[in-house]
Amino acid sequence: MPEPxxxxxxxxxxxxxxxxxxEPKSTPSGxxxxxxxxxxxxxPTPKVAALLATRAARAHRKAWAAVFxxxxxxxxxxxxxxxxxxxxALGRAPxxxxxxxxxxxxxxxxxxxxAKPWGSEPETVSAGLTERVRVPEEALGVVRxxxxxxxxxxxxxxxxxxxxxxxxxxxWDAARLAPFALRDGRAPQGPGEVVVGVGRxxxxxxxxxxxxxxxxxxxxxxxxxxxxxxxxFTAGRAxxxxxxxxxxxxxxxxxxxxxxxxxxxxxxxxxxxxAKLRAAGERAEGDSAGLRVLTGDGRGAAEHLAAAPARATLxxxxxxxxxxxxxxxxxxxxxxxAQALRQRGHELGLLRAVGATPRQxxxxxxxxxxxxxxxxxxxxxxxxxxxxxxLRALLDARGALPEGLRLPLPPWLLxxxxxxxxxxxxxxxVSALFAVSRAAKVRPAEALRESPPGTPRRVTGLxxxxxxxxxxxxxxxxxxxxxxxxxxxxAVSLVxxxxxxGPWIATGAMRVLGAPMRRLGPGGRxxxxxxxxxxxxxxAAITPIVLVTxxxxxxxxxxxxxxxxxxxxxREAARADLVVRADGGLPSGALDRIRSTPxxxxxxxxxxxxxxxxxxxxxxxxxxxVPVLGVTPERLTRTLDPDVREGGLGGLRPGTVxxxxxxxxxxxxxxxxxxxxxxxxxxAGRLRVVAVYERGLGVGDFLLSRDEVLRHTAGAxxxxxxxxxxxxxxxxxxxxxxxxxxxxxxxxxxxxxxARVEPEDQAxxxxxxxxxxxxxxxxTVVAVLSTxxxxxxxxxxxxxxxxxxGAARAQLRRMLHAEAAAIALTGLAVGLAVALLPxxxxxxxxxxxxxxxxxxxxxxxxxxxxxxxxxxxLPPVRRVLxxxxxxx
Numbered sequence: 001m002p003e004p005x006x007x008x009x010x011x012x013x014x015x016x017x018x019x020x021x022x023e024p025k026s027t028p029s030g031x032x033x034x035x036x037x038x039x040x041x042x043x044p045t046p047k048v049a050a051l052l053a054t055r056a057a058r059a060h061r062k063a064w065a066a067v068f069x070x071x072x073x074x075x076x077x078x079x080x081x082x083x084x085x086x087x088x089a090l091g092r093a094p095x096x097x098x099x100x101x102x103x104x105x106x107x108x109x110x111x112x113x114x115a116k117p118w119g120s121e122p123e124t125v126s127a128g129l130t131e132r133v134r135v136p137e138e139a140l141g142v143v144r145x146x147x148x149x150x151x152x153x154x155x156x157x158x159x160x161x162x163x164x165x166x167x168x169x170x171x172w173d174a175a176r177l178a179p180f181a182l183r184d185g186r187a188p189q190g191p192g193e194v195v196v197g198v199g200r201x202x203x204x205x206x207x208x209x210x211x212x213x214x215x216x217x218x219x220x221x222x223x224x225x226x227x228x229x230x231x232x233f234t235a236g237r238a239x240x241x242x243x244x245x246x247x248x249x250x251x252x253x254x255x256x257x258x259x260x261x262x263x264x265x266x267x268x269x270x271x272x273x274x275a276k277l278r279a280a281g282e283r284a285e286g287d288s289a290g291l292r293v294l295t296g297d298g299r300g301a302a303e304h305l306a307a308a309p310a311r312a313t314l315x316x317x318x319x320x321x322x323x324x325x326x327x328x329x330x331x332x333x334x335x336x337x338a339q340a341l342r343q344r345g346h347e348l349g350l351l352r353a354v355g356a357t358p359r360q361x362x363x364x365x366x367x368x369x370x371x372x373x374x375x376x377x378x379x380x381x382x383x384x385x386x387x388x389x390x391l392r393a394l395l396d397a398r399g400a401l402p403e404g405l406r407l408p409l410p411p412w413l414l415x416x417x418x419x420x421x422x423x424x425x426x427x428x429x430v431s432a433l434f435a436v437s438r439a440a441k442v443r444p445a446e447a448l449r450e451s452p453p454g455t456p457r458r459v460t461g462l463x464x465x466x467x468x469x470x471x472x473x474x475x476x477x478x479x480x481x482x483x484x485x486x487x488x489x490x491a492v493s494l495v496x497x498x499x500x501x502g503p504w505i506a507t508g509a510m511r512v513l514g515a516p517m518r519r520l521g522p523g524g525r526x527x528x529x530x531x532x533x534x535x536x537x538x539x540a541a542i543t544p545i546v547l548v549t550x551x552x553x554x555x556x557x558x559x560x561x562x563x564x565x566x567x568x569x570x571r572e573a574a575r576a577d578l579v580v581r582a583d584g585g586l587p588s589g590a591l592d593r594i595r596s597t598p599x600x601x602x603x604x605x606x607x608x609x610x611x612x613x614x615x616x617x618x619x620x621x622x623x624x625x626v627p628v629l630g631v632t633p634e635r636l637t638r639t640l641d642p643d644v645r646e647g648g649l650g651g652l653r654p655g656t657v658x659x660x661x662x663x664x665x666x667x668x669x670x671x672x673x674x675x676x677x678x679x680x681x682x683x684a685g686r687l688r689v690v691a692v693y694e695r696g697l698g699v700g701d702f703l704l705s706r707d708e709v710l711r712h713t714a715g716a717x718x719x720x721x722x723x724x725x726x727x728x729x730x731x732x733x734x735x736x737x738x739x740x741x742x743x744x745x746x747x748x749x750x751x752x753x754x755a756r757v758e759p760e761d762q763a764x765x766x767x768x769x770x771x772x773x774x775x776x777x778x779x780t781v782v783a784v785l786s787t788x789x790x791x792x793x794x795x796x797x798x799x800x801x802x803x804x805x806g807a808a809r810a811q812l813r814r815m816l817h818a819e820a821a822a823i824a825l826t827g828l829a830v831g832l833a834v835a836l837l838p839x840x841x842x843x844x845x846x847x848x849x850x851x852x853x854x855x856x857x858x859x860x861x862x863x864x865x866x867x868x869x870x871x872x873x874l875p876p877v878r879r880v881l882x883x884x885x886x887x888x
Contacts, residue, residue: 066786067369067428068376070336073782074329075380075424077775079417080387081322086416087388087407088314093300093307094406096227097155100179101252102261103268105143106302107133107279108289111678113614115621127612127623128309130760131681131713132157134247134280135291142275143251146267148259153177153252156242159714160231161210161584162200164741167229169211171238177252178226185222188234195222195232211241213588247280250302261295269293284614284676284684304404309625311405313761317768324551325775327492331499331547332783333424334431337369339540339790341435348436358441365436366429373428377421384417391771400764461500468493468837475841487845490838491554498546498830502539506531509826510538517822523814526807530815531822541787542827545865548780549831552861555773557839557853559765562697565847569698570752576604576639576722578735579745579754586719586742591632593738594721599731602638602724606631606755609709611702612678615667623678627757628702630709639722640755642699647671647691649703654711657687658703660696662848664689677702679712697847700757720754781868788823788872799880809881816873824869828862 098104114124143152155174160167172187172195185203188194194207201207201220208217209231224232233241242249255264277291294302301308341348351361395401468490475486498505510531517528531538580586580594594603607630612623631640633652642649642658649658657677659669669675669689678684685708693703706719725731736744745754759765799812839851 064340064368064372066789067333067336067340068372070333070779070782070786071373071376071424071428072380072383073778074333074427075377075417075421076383076387077325077779078322078329078420078424079381079384080391081318081325082416082420083384083388083409083413084391085315085318085322086413087409088311088318090410090413091307091311091314091405091407092297093304093404095297095300095303096178097174097303098177098250098252098299100254101153101177101299102255102295103253103265104294104299104302105135105139105251105253105268105272106249106292106294107135107682108292109133109301109305109308109682110289111284111612111623111682112287112289113284113621113623115616115619117621118619120619123621125621125623127625128312129612129680129682130306130309130610131679132249132305133289133682134244134249135251136277136280137246137248139272139275139277139291140248140251142271142277143253143268146264146271148256148264148267149253150256151254153254154235154248155250155252156238157249157714158211158238158242159585160241161582162207162231164583165229166584167231168227169209169231169233169238169241171235172232173235174252175224175226175232177254180224180226182222182224185220188221188232188237191234191237191240192218193221193234194218195224196220197226197228197230198223199228200231210584210587212243213585213590215587244280265293265295279682282683282685284678287678287682287684289682300404304402306402307405310402310761310764313764314401314405317761317764321768321772321775324772325779328547328551328776328779330427330431331496332544332779333427334434335499335540335543336783336786336790337428337431338435339787341365341432342540362433362436365432369428369432370425373425377424380424381417381421384420385414394771395764395767398763398767400761400767457500458504461497461504464493464497464500468497468834472837472841475838476844487554487558487838487842490841491550491835494834494837495547495550498550498834499543502543504539505830506538506542506826509542509822509829513822513825517818520814520818521811522807523811524818526802526811526815527818527822531819538823538826541784541791541823542830544780544783544787545824545827545869546831546834548777548784548865549828549861550834551776551780552773553832553835553853553858554839555769555776556857557835557851558842559769560854560857561839561843561847561849561852564852565849566697566756567752569695570756571698571748573641573643573695573698574722574748574751574755575637575641575724576602576751576755577725577746578723578732579750580721580723580735580739580742581719581745581754582739582742586721586739590739590742591721594723594735597731597734597738599725599734600723601726602635604632604634604636604639604722605706606640606720606722607706607709607713608757609704609713610680610760612680614676614678625760626701627759628704628709629700629755629757630704630706632706638724640699641695642693642703643695644691644693647689649691651690652703653705654708655685655687656690656705658691658693659689660699660701661692661694662696663701664692681712683712699755722751722755777864781864784865784868785872788820788869789876792873792876796877796880799877803880812881813874816877817870820869820873821866823873824866828865 109129110126111129112124112126114122116122137154140152140154143149153173153176154171155177156171158169160169175195182195183198185195194209196207201223203220203223205220206217207220208215210216224230239245253264253268255261272291272293279289279291283289292302348361348365352358356364392407401407471486471490471493475490510528514528514532517524517531520527580590591603591605594600609628609630610625611628612625615622615624631652633649636649636652637644642660644658645661647658652658657675659667659675664670667675669692671689671691673689674686675689676684676686687704687708691703693699723735725735732744732746736742802812803809836851843849843851
């Protein structure tokens, strides 16, 4: 059989030859018109992009492994924080004491402030209160008269000392709202009878109880189920012990048979509104809060007062760190993907030169990145749940959340990591499109030519640098949240500016480090020449180190500076030798007995509390919670010296206040002027300033009279007495004998702990700070490792050529070590410089001192950066260094 004639395949015309144009075919009606416009262009088929993506993914598995690691970490952290934020948003206080009540009438536990920002409508902000806002007793009659109310019970809650422990006192009638039933005995009927929780005592025993500093003996007539830390009195005795006549803590409402809770809610709400009932106590101007009618899960808010403020603080802290993590994730993912594609610049250029269309190139890269991103996001979504549980365990271990706040994790919430996984994939795809944009847009003839960084990039970097410096200057001139926000903006702007200016920073660094590197011999000269020639590559490696250094130093040093200065001021302020306290509260007259003890030079009773300050920040309303001390002013500076600069503390009594110098400047206050403070029970006072002192970080921004604080708190049992002595061990024993049952602690640390003021959310802030540093550190370590690994993988041909040209293994190792050291030193130096500017502004504004960072933490940052730089430089090229190459 004859073989078929060979027909050669048509070759594509060369660029120098004209492309032949086929003649249009004629039809019976005339020639067919040539198509024109976009429809005439060949549409790239998905098969081409899929083929390119598949083959590229196989050929660059090691490069995509670094991208995979960065995307897994992104998905894990975003999913964990999504779970944390959503769980905090769903957080509620559990219903325990009012579980059998259909409704609870309570005071409004919020204070509000309205102000008109610049060029905007008036805004109102609110802050939670942790002391009980009391209900006028007349509300009890109003609620009882509502149709459909079977029973309305007044609840009064007050601290009781029992056996050296602080428990809760309540009327026995309120126990039915739980309901708590008697396990043994009967209900109290006389003023000397009580019912206790299981395990406290047995029926018939006598117990000594301390209420308001007065001790009395009661007979136990019953033992009830429910909380162990509760003691029940008769309604009349509870009214007398609770004090504050004419008010109750809350009213529990039980609906009549056949009346739903929703129907009764509307009736009670209407009755309270018509009676125009308001919470007890004088409110600040514009804060005329009424009463709340709570139902369902909302009833728990009347039991656990600290839950709502803690939930708001937790949401704010988690939201802030989640925003930072998202920003860093975008930077890390985009830089890692860009570096992975930059190593293949010649390959992409070659595809473009041989005819690949921009759409085919973008489609191929998008599919390639998409495959990696989907797998990484899925792995991260699975790991997000244990990461969230680890964060919850850390919060619980540090006691960062109050006992009354429950953070639920319903099954449907587990879909949140799936949403963040989709966001991770979207970020990866968008980053890939931006990274391949130049290779896709450039003309085929220019695709293989590299272009240096242009003027627009330099201008952009310089503008961002100026923005960062300006923000740092603004932070130095501001106070409070405005200064913190400006310092944070300065850090972010400066880091991004350094990322944009990376090649020029690398060039400048090499001019400084080039001479020392050349002194290391042939390896050092090779390193200096290579770093000088590849400034863009070196800049890409420096950027993540600048990121990890700057953010870690700012996050760690900001809190460390305030803590370090606060402890220094507390040491200088604490002059006492002893601290006297009792868990169940000090007895009445304890302060006078201590003062009359031989060897005691001075004694000061100290009570901790919190006030709320209403002010404007950049024109917007702001409510700030501030811890304060209530003290007895007699010979105060002998036990606690706040370093008074103006006025005197001798006139500190109810209606007056002493203010720290920093807060006085912010409020425009001086001795004789008045400041308005909102107390934690909703009351407000316009207090006259009697003194201005210097050690605000050590003793707090406000010093109040002890009696002023006790008017607005129920925490008299938490009082401490600071004692300055002239004697030794005999005086300690005498003080202990003067207050039987009290605990006497000796030493400077015990005194500082009793007098030191700490924000309520300090434990939460520490946990969030550690989490932020851990997340940022993990991200940036992955970024440094992946970037250097990708750079090292791309340098294998270069190192192979050097080996063939005669370079010894030791010379190449020395070259790589010198390059890793240059990258680490440059990144650390630039990162510290970037961090120092906003930190300096922040420290001068808040503490009036230079920034402080514990040496151990600084050494840890340097060590992690150095180890990561070496790990990303040597292992990827180990096979090249071990190979044998003929040199003759």
